[in-house]
Amino acid sequence: MNDILERKFTINDKVDVNLDLNYDKYTSQFALENSNIGVWDFNLETNYVNYSKEAIEVLGINNMDFNQYNWKKTVHPDDIDNLLLNLTKHYNKEAPYYISEHRILRENGTYKWIKESGRVVKRDDFGNPQRIIGTVCDITERKEKESQIAKNLKIITNQNNRLQNFAHIVTHNLKEYAGNFESLLEFYDSAESNEEKDEIITHLKAVSGSLSKTITNLNEIVSKQFATKLERESLCIHKYIESTIKLLNLEISSKKAIINNNVDPNIIIYANRSYLESIIQNLASNAIKYSHPDRTPVLNIDSHIQEDGVVTITVADNGIGIDLEKYGKDIFGLYRTFHGNDNAEGVGLYLTKNQVETLGGTIKISSKVNVGTTFTLTMNMKKNPA
Numbered sequence: 001m002n003d004i005l006e007r008k009f010t011i012n013d014k015v016d017v018n019l020d021l022n023y024d025k026y027t028s029q030f031a032l033e034n035s036n037i038g039v040w041d042f043n044l045e046t047n048y049v050n051y052s053k054e055a056i057e058v059l060g061i062n063n064m065d066f067n068q069y070n071w072k073k074t075v076h077p078d079d080i081d082n083l084l085l086n087l088t089k090h091y092n093k094e095a096p097y098y099i100s101e102h103r104i105l106r107e108n109g110t111y112k113w114i115k116e117s118g119r120v121v122k123r124d125d126f127g128n129p130q131r132i133i134g135t136v137c138d139i140t141e142r143k144e145k146e147s148q149i150a151k152n153l154k155i156i157t158n159q160n161n162r163l164q165n166f167a168h169i170v171t172h173n174l175k176e177y178a179g180n181f182e183s184l185l186e187f188y189d190s191a192e193s194n195e196e197k198d199e200i201i202t203h204l205k206a207v208s209g210s211l212s213k214t215i216t217n218l219n220e221i222v223s224k225q226f227a228t229k230l231e232r233e234s235l236c237i238h239k240y241i242e243s244t245i246k247l248l249n250l251e252i253s254s255k256k257a258i259i260n261n262n263v264d265p266n267i268i269i270y271a272n273r274s275y276l277e278s279i280i281q282n283l284a285s286n287a288i289k290y291s292h293p294d295r296t297p298v299l300n301i302d303s304h305i306q307e308d309g310v311v312t313i314t315v316a317d318n319g320i321g322i323d324l325e326k327y328g329k330d331i332f333g334l335y336r337t338f339h340g341n342d343n344a345e346g347v348g349l350y351l352t353k354n355q356v357e358t359l360g361g362t363i364k365i366s367s368k369v370n371v372g373t374t375f376t377l378t379m380n381m382k383k384n385p386a
Contacts, residue, residue: 038051038057038136039051039052045130055135059074074105076102076103076104076111078103079102082100083116097119114139114140117134118134119134120132121133161354176247180203183250187200214277235271235273237276240276241263243277257299258298259284259299260299262300264305269379269381275355275358278352287315290319290373291320292318292319311380314375315374316375317373317374320369321367321368321372321373331365332350333350359380361377362378
């Protein structure tokens with residue numbers, strides 16, 4: 001007895017191979033029970049299906065009403081068409097086997113994911129299927145993990161897009177401030193009287209104040225970048241347009257431009273502060289930058305509230321316009337320029353479109369060369385737009 005207890009259990013490195021595939025029923029039963037895979041055998045002539053114990057468990061078939069089992073009613077409505085398409089393709093010999101991942105209804109009213117695969121093993125003389133054998137297994141855990149991965153990827157992608165947006169704001173929009181400072185300092189150096197210098201200092205203070213406010217807003221938003229949703233608040237469009245007009249005062253004065261802010265002061269939208277400021281600044285500065293040399297630049301900004309809680313903002317200028325037949329498909333592309341302007345980087349309209357769509361809105365353009373350009377924006381006034 002002690003000799004038996006003292007023997008060591010060992011597994012040989014090499015084993016003998018048996019090529020006989022005729023497993024006994026215990027081997028097959030063990031394989032099914034431990035793989036959590038069910039087997040079904042469908043006789044199309046008798047319309048009768050044999051389900052293994054594992055298949056019944058996966059499908060959640062109640063033995064009390066087994067004879068009345070309607071498998072189509074258990075399949076999720078969004079999945080049934082694809083399931084039948086895959087099955088039909090195999091029946092018609094367009095696919096070597098049938099495979100489908102779909103949701104089925106549980107007894108508690110929720111759905112779980114299953115994977116079914118099968119193959120026709122018998123056909124009649126005309127090639128019509130008579131018998132198909134397949135397997136079914138529960139893949140709910142895998143699908144839930146895939147769904148969570150997709151959600152995480154969406155969050156990461158969204159955060160990266162927002163960070164990219166803010167990077168563009170810094171490199172593009174802040175360039176406007178730098179240009180204003182540079183121009184004002186040049187005017188200061190060439191000023192001939194103290195009154196002129198005092199006026200320029202006033203402009204410098206105004207630009208400096210706007211810059212400080214923008215940096216504060218950006219810093220606040222960047223500090224919240226790890227939030228899953230973009231920070232929004234109640235914002236008055238009319239007010240932001242007025243702030244932009246003050247920021248662009250130097251450019252407006254140099255070109256003697258006229259900006260008519262006709263937007264209803266009572267219109268409030270729920271948007272991101274930095275995004276809204278950037279959108280207005282880009283469209284207004286573009287209108288001034290690309291004004292027509294033979295006439296006074298005029299920019300009209302109007303609003304209209306639709307019945308569905310959507311506000312339409314139109315930004316219309318009388319500038320040099322854009323040939324949409326030639327450049328229409330590239331208007332909102334990144335690094336696309338159309339007028340040969342040395343200072344143009346092709347970022348502004350791309351950034352504007354990206355920001356408008358991130359806020360749940362749309363932007364469209366209509367333009368005629370030497371007549372002018374109109375941008376039409378739609379923004380949702382609801383607090384939690386879909």
